[in-house]
Amino acid sequence: MKTVLKMGASAALCLGVLAHPAFAEDNIVKIGVVAAESGSFVSAGHTLPAGVGLAVKQINDAGGINVGGKNYKLEMVKRDDRTDIATAIAATQELVRDVKVQAIFGSETHDFTLAMAKITQPAKIIHFAGNSTLAKILTPDSVKPGGEDHYLFQSEPQEFQRSGSTARGVLTLLEPLLGYKPKKSVMIVGNDATGQFLSSYYFKALKAEGQDVPDIIFYPPDTTDFSPFLTRAKSLNPDIIHFWYNGDSTLTALPQALELGAAKSYFLFGVDPGIWKEKQLSADVPVAMSCVPVCWGESSNPKARAYFDAYFAAGAPHGVTSSVSLLYHDYVHFLAEAWEKAGSFDPDKTVEALLTLHHQGVVSDDLTFNPTHQVTHATEVCAAAPGGAISCSMQQPPAEAPKS
């Protein structure tokens, strides 16, 4: 009998010890991240956990968040989607059903996010994604209370805004470097859902700026040898070749374009000047770059330098599009502020708070969501002169989409 009692006491002690961490975790709020930490979209994907992780650390170091009079620390739970939609869906299901996160950030791959929203929204999980493709589903009907995307938020501007500000910035910065007003543009675009979506807007934006755009040349997403595509572009004698949208592919294509002398100038979407400098890239013609949304390495935004110092100090790799992290970092702080304002983690109250707050972030001093859960802010465009000097400027988005 004594033995049985001893065993019972030991078991109870063990259970007590095991139960202790669970008790401690009562004050932890879990935030999920689904991102491509491997696979073809890794250059943008790895910035998500890095940006969210930095924000989580900053919030926790400052004492956490106070919600309903109780203090909470945040914990990031990340999953690699391996640039594979099935993996992204499985990871989202796990984070929602098993890990029980309060919010999800990602994925950066546009069509993946649409699939993930089918899981997060019925489960009433606050979901942020820096994908302009979300405009397809974020409508007044879908985001209203009870609507199927009520808890979904787009943390990058609408595509007509981003494309509009980017096109204007590229043409404005390249004109003085070329010494004349560029008239003819050719676009070279990765042929996937994101590339097709983005290029359709950018094409209209270039046309709205008076550009003649005789061809959009699509390439298979895993292309490494761009010479046939570039030769085709060269045959059209363009003033500017615009590379969209995967930074890794763009940096693969550019040296080949320079060797072929394919155009008089180039635009690289989603390439930070920081990587341009770090890789000691150079060109004998002007090269414009755009960041998503504020540049690492050379920015006209005064907060950007401090942000990227902290970002890399936290261990983030120096990637082609490190600036993408800002489509997520600011919104962790924004969400934390919303929870504090709502005084609750209730998703409906959180949405209400998110829609009324004006958040001061790195990207903008006044980040707000419009009634269809989308933000509006400027995009930064830079240009490297043949001599190597880089100049940047923030480009405000157009008020409305081009007519045609």
Place this chain on the structure above:
Amino acid sequence: MRAVDIFIQQILNGLSIASVITLIAIGVTLIFGLTGIINFAHGEFLMIGGIVTWLAVSAGLGFPLAVVLAILAVGLMGYILERGLFRFTLERPTNGFIVSLGLIVVLQHVVVLFWNPNQKSIPRPLTTVWEVGGVRIASVRVMVIAITIAVVALSFRMITASRYGRALRASVEDRDTAALMGIPVRRYITGVFVLGSALAGLGGALLIALFPITPFTGGTMVMKGFAVALIGGLGNIYGAVAAGLILGIVEGFSAGYGFSQWTDAYSFALMILVLIVRPHGLFGGTSGPRMAS
């Protein structure tokens, strides 16, 4: 730029594409066609070759020495993997195929773990660009084409004219009889696997001389390598070269003049067509070695 210049430029582009694909295809055709090992991780061998080159050049070594290191390192890796893994799957090629799929993930993640997932590149080993008429010819591409021609010629001679090549072909025809005649079949299999791996190492070194690579570069390249090997005929080096040329030119012209986004589709459609019309490839090949019973 004149239409004729564009046309010539596209032919040169096609030759350049063909040379890298051919190097991979020769490795695939030797390993798959002569040993029966279906190594889908061959693309990752190529990627490792590129990473070794990148590490060597980053450490201050010259490009030629880096190429040699890449060949040796991937050849050694091939030896270890053949002895440690694939030799246990020779009787069941499907098992070898599954093992190779697992290897893809393992090798990619080992590289990501130690050297992060970002693009790696080296300075162009040759930077001169010749301009002939309106056609631009990059010296680094000429270098890759020249090395490929040399490697193809050596491999072809080794397989067709040397004593080892004859013994190897005999063991492909009938392993049991070849073994009875005193040919060390298993050792030959190891030798072919190491040779194919070393060629992948060379391919990786040449690839990073042309383009940046990532830990995930191997996937697309190996698919094209298998397509070329099958179109040309398994085990047929001449076939691999011819098929590589055909594929390179088809890719170059489809991107230049056709629906550019279908570039890869043309290659694989061609492979499917050839496999239906000529199951042993355009130039004839083995059906893979007959398995020892």
